[in-house]
Amino acid sequence: QVQLVESGGGLVQAGGSLRLSCAASGRTFSTFSRYAMAWFRQAPGKEREFVTGISGSDYSTNSAGPVKGRFTISRDNAKNTVYLQMNSLEPEDTAVYYCAAKLGAVGAARWNYIYWGQGTQVTVSS
Numbered sequence: 001q002v003q004l005v006e007s008g009g010g011l012v013q014a015g016g017s018l019r020l021s022c023a024a025s026g027r028t029f030s031t032f033s034r035y036a037m038a039w040f041r042q043a044p045g046k047e048r049e050f051v052t053g054i055s056g057s058d059y060s061t062n063s064a065g066p067v068k069g070r071f072t073i074s075r076d077n078a079k080n081t082v083y084l085q086m087n088s089l090e091p092e093d094t095a096v097y098y099c100a101a102k103l104g105a106v107g108a109a110r111w112n113y114i115y116w117g118q119g120t121q122v123t124v125s126s
Helices: 027-034
Strands: 003-007 010-013 018-025 035-042 049-054 061-063 071-076 081-086 095-103 120-125
Touching (some): 003 095, 018 027, 018 035, 018 095, 027 035, 035 081, 049 071, 049 081, 061 071
Parallel strands (some): 010 120
Antiparallel strands (some): 003 018, 018 081, 035 049, 049 061, 071 081, 095 120
8 A cells, every 4th residue: 555644743833843754554655766756745725845855866856936945845765755854934834735646757747646645734923
């Protein structure tokens, strides 16, 4: 069974930090390095949007403008896990954060991602 399981969400004050994790399991992810991994987020009443992504092989990254310089994505292929370090959090970062996987290169289009986690809530208070 293919699974992506996010963890690490919670409530934090503006200016604080959180670290999200996404663990991939299942036969599909036996070659985890083949998959580009990404984080998306969805705030109430808004569409799901790309946050940042990382390629499977050369670890190149791509991030959306609002999070550049504040959020950092990384991965550990030996542990089938991807991380999102979020610093200098703002109330506008409040959303459900989703981990997603696709073959090939990182991209911002959510419809290209095959596998999705259930999401983890991040709430930033002002």
